[in-house]
Amino acid sequence: MACMFFSRCYTAHDRRLASFFGRYGRLIAKYPWHIVILSILINFLCGVGIINFELETNIEKQYFLENSQAFKDREFLRTQFPSSENNFHAYSLPDYGCFVEVIIKSKKGRNIFEKPVLAEMINIDNLIRNDIVVKDGNISTFTLGDGNISTYTLEDLCAKNNKRCVVFGEEVLRPSFVSGMASQNVTYPLYNNILLSSILAQTSLKNGHVISANMVRLRYFLSQNPNSTDRLSKLWVKEFINHMENFKTNETSVVFTYYNAMEDEIRKSAMAEAHLFPLTLLLMIVYASIATAGKRIDCIYDLQNLGRIGVFCALISMIPAVGIASACGVKFMNSAATMPFLIIGIGINDMFIIMSGYAETMDKEKMTIEERMKRTLMTSGLAITVTSLTDVLTFFIGYTSAFNTIKNFCVYAGIAVFFCYLNQLTILAPCLVIHQRRIDRMKHSYTCHVTKPREQLLKEGRSSCYVTCCSGKKPVSRSETESILETYPKRVVQFLVHNKLSRLVILAVYASYLTLSILGVQSIKQSTKYSDLAMEGSNYYTANVWDYDHYPLELPFQIVFTAPVHYEKKEIRKSIDELIQTLKNNSLVRNDLEVNWLSSFIQYDGDNIHGNNFYTRLKQFVNMTKVFKNDVVYSDDEESVLSSRIYLFSRNVRTTELQAEFLLYVRAIAESSGLPCTIYTPIFVFCEQYITLISSTLQTVGIAVTAMFIVTCIFMPHPSIVLIVTTSMFSILLGVFGFLKIWGLDISVVTMIELIISVGFSVDFSAHICHAYLSSPSRDKQSRVREAIELAGGPIINGGLSTIVGLSMLLLSKSFIFKSFFKVLFLVVAFGLLHGVIILPIILSFIGPKVRILSEGKANVTIQSLTHNKTSESALRPLVLSTNDNCEDSEETRKHVKRIQNGLDRI
Secondary structure, three states, X not given: OHHHHHHHHHHHHHHHHHHHHHHHHHHHHHOHHHHHHHHHHHHHHHHHHHHHOOEOOOXXXXXXXXXXXXXXXXXXXXXXOOOOOOEOOHHHXXXXXEEEEEEEEEHHHOOOOOHHHHHHHHHHXXXXXXXXXXXXXXXXXXXXXXXXXXXXXXXXXXXEEOOEEOEEOHHHHOHXXXXXXXXXXXXXXXXXXXXXXXXXXXXXXXXXXXXXXXXXXXXXXXXXXXXOOHHHHHHHHHHHHHHHHOOOOOOEEEEEEEOOHHHHHHXXXXXXXXXXXXXXXXXXXXXXXXXXXXXXXXXXXXXXXHHHHHHHHHHHOHHHHHHHHHHOOOOEOHHHHHHHHHHHHHOOXXXXXXXXXXXXXXXXXXXXXXXXXXXXXXXXXXXXXXXXXXXXXXXHHHOOOOOHHHHHHHHHHHHHHHXXXXXXXHHHHHHHHHHHHHXXXXXXXXXXXXXXXXXXXXXXXXXXXXXXXXXXXXXXXXXXXXXXXXXXXXXXXHHHHXXXXXXXXXXXXXXXXXXXXXXXXXXXOEOOOHHHHOEOOOHHHHHHHHHHHHOOOEEEEEEEEOOOOOOOOHHHHHHHXXXXXXXXXXXXXXXXXXXXXXXXXXXXXXXXXXXXXXHHHHHHHHHHHOOOOOOEXXXXXXXXXXXXXXXXXXXXXXXXXXXXXXXXXXXXXXXXXXXXXXXXXXXXXXXXXXXXXXXXXXXXXXXXXHHHHHHHHHHOOOHHHHHHHHHHHHHXXXXXXXXXXXXXXXXXXXXXXXXXXXXXXXXXXXHHHHHHHHHOOOOOHHHHHHHHHHHHHHHHHHHHHHHHHHHHHHHXXXXXXXXXXXXXXXXXXXXXXXXXXXXXXXXXXXXXXXXXXXXXXXXXXXHHHHHHOOOOXXXXXXXXXXXXXXXXXXXXXXXXXXXXXXXXXXX
């Protein structure tokens, strides 16, 4: 009884939806041109919002978690500790500041302190300090020195400390340091409280002293006073870029970066690969033409124009996607630049399904166009609805992600996929009507002139060239319309699925696939590099690669007391000391370097400190030393300290795992200290994502998988099929996650996008083959599998290959975003294709539901009702009802079948 219930469910859903698409097929058969024109107009009207198109280049809005704790801490620091014009310290910045940076590397591995190399380094430093000049037309912008000036060098615009420009790394260019290097008296990594490990790279050491180095980093900080130098500093940075792009050296190689280089790279890379899209479009048109071409030239039933219309449907769907998103104020982010390649790649998958359904009507020569379109959409409409719904639903779920870059991509891609689905139904399907009308009138597929069959033209004495180019006939079978890309791959698949030896080999390979996938998943990790967001070969990309490969990431971090604390009390000072010591006890924190106003003050004036004069003496101390002037904020009455900060320094936390560990550790220590404090360093704004990245990815993927399961239950409500489709989806996703590491990818904000959308694509091919299996009228499993491959195998193979072809041009890109997009989508399409046409058919041939042929009436129709209505046997159209092995063999089922058969015999 249970099997009859599920069969009825599937039959009811399938019949209702098929009836809807059948009625729509009759409608477009009557008004094809009206529907095509209306659909195109709607696409362009929805694209009017393109006039509001904007490109988002703010890196934080794209890849960082907004409103995170690090964002709040940074805003507090900016408000509470404003920067000082002449007391600049890089470690006290709430962000990375305004700077330019050069990394100088000696050629041929020479020591940078050799005279020719050192001389060139000094020349580069002098060039940056003196030769790069910015001119300002508004000479009254601000006053420097004795009067108004209109040209500015670094000396005029730099951030200063003790009236000297702050240049990180300049110590290594001083004569005293060079002489210390010559006498091997320079200790490493700490030298005179300077972290040389962040300045020198590729060093050779002897007994903890530097012998030689091959790289040096110099960072020049500029003033950011919004009332004076900020605008000019940014103009100077632009001049710096122009100079350095054309700068030539003899002894060294130089790369540079600057404070907003990443945003400039995003702006460039968003449209840098636009030239690949026309090539992709051309490639897809060629592929669609080949995939829809018959095995021989026939100018009547030639389908290539329909193939090109399918590409047009995908192309035009991007207009409303950009228009609607822009009209809603959604800026175009870097991640969405891959959307056109995705849509043009997957957009014609529905076309192959519709045209396969249309090819099934070729054996009905006397069928009217209305009946032909009704039957075409009854078989194909539900199939493309299921797959399009899963894709759109995946993008909708992806929009719930905490990362704006993922939301942005999902908005653009989701709208495009939806309109692509509509366009296939409202442009391609009506064009099938126009195509069939032309065939019925025996008109040429290109010239639309009436032509004749090949034999008749030969009898009329036409030339072979004329006969080849102008002859044709109406197709009378599916095989006549199939291309070699559809016929021969299906034959190979049929052999592999039904040959016993090949089955065993495939199952063995599948077991190996699962093993490798499981091993790969166990080794997966998260990793995000700044260079991943840049174009290969750019200065920013090279600078980040050099920095990542050769320099440790040693961070200054601030212990910020966000509320008044009774520093004058010994027990409070003891708690602060314990907090600092606890942090230093961790291997990720240096214990030999700190900037601590409180301990310095106690050491300086410990004997004179009393409760009443603590803050008075503190103010005198801070004003005298000036080092801590930016670190203590007094109350209005100067009787207490509102907030203060102390600095410690981390050891190398280069990898994302270490950064996440470091962030969680210091925050846990601060929270458990009992003091009103927080711990912050600028990179925490970026590191926030590492805490939630993997969990967020898995959570979103899990929600998407659940949604796909529900969709499968709704549209194919048979437990065996739901189980098979869901298992296939898990198997595909397991392979995608497992093979990431094999292809050199890790989980990051970039790959997270592809992993989420891969959920929807992992269902497509499985749903097509299972729906075809359920739709087969055959009785036994082997025949049903054979017919399922015959019906859906060609469209699945062509759809998968078209997606890979459409994405293949991304391999020519210089952007990691584009390349990783191809790699992940290639994995999901390739694994989905193999599951859909090979693995699942083999599984279905073993454990697929068996079937019986029953009348279209209710499954429990009685013999009396059949006799009473005098239903003719011809009116009892076959209906496929599924049942599992237990139901097939049950006594009740056998009796039911016998009753039906006896009733038919009496009729």
